[in-house]
Amino acid sequence: MTEPGARAANIAVSDYGVDIQIDEAYAAQVDAAVLTATALATLTRLSAPAATLTIVVTGDAEMQALNRAYRGVDAPTDVLSFAAHDDREVAQDLVIPAELSAEVAAYLGDIVIALPY
Numbered sequence: 001m002t003e004p005g006a007r008a009a010n011i012a013v014s015d016y017g018v019d020i021q022i023d024e025a026y027a028a029q030v031d032a033a034v035l036t037a038t039a040l041a042t043l044t045r046l047s048a049p050a051a052t053l054t055i056v057v058t059g060d061a062e063m064q065a066l067n068r069a070y071r072g073v074d075a076p077t078d079v080l081s082f083a084a085h086d087d088r089e090v091a092q093d094l095v096i097p098a099e100l101s102a103e104v105a106a107y108l109g110d111i112v113i114a115l116p117y
Contacts, residue, residue: 016043017052017106023059026115030057053108063114076114084109 018039020032035055043051060076068074070082084107 015050016040016048019052019054020057021054022057023062025059026057029115049106051106051108054110056110056112057115058112060114060116063112066112078114080112082110082112 016039018036020035022030022032035057039053039055063078063080064074064076066080067077070080
């Protein structure tokens with residue numbers, strides 16, 4: 001197994017970015033450092049190309065609202081994931097500044113976790 005900070009398939013842990021967002025109500029129950037380390041270890045183990053992602057920890061009410069809005073299911077669920085890139089047609093007139101294009105291309109998406117679920 002690759003040690004943190006070591007290169008795996010020429011990809012370093014520093015090539016990854018993980019944004020952790022925890023609702024205040026769950027901050028004492030969730031260790032952001034453990035979530036970050038787990039995400040980094042997973043990306044490293046998979047030899048994923050340079051990438052970033054967001055992990056959100058929220059409650060059942062917010063999860064139900066997201067599930068209703070994006071899946072049409074009016075019920076909470078334990079995990080939702082939102083890919084940053086999908087097969088839908090992208091607006092042809094969308095212009096991304098050159099300095100942001102690599103960052104946008106490397107963004108994998110969002111993972112939302114309902115803690116009390």
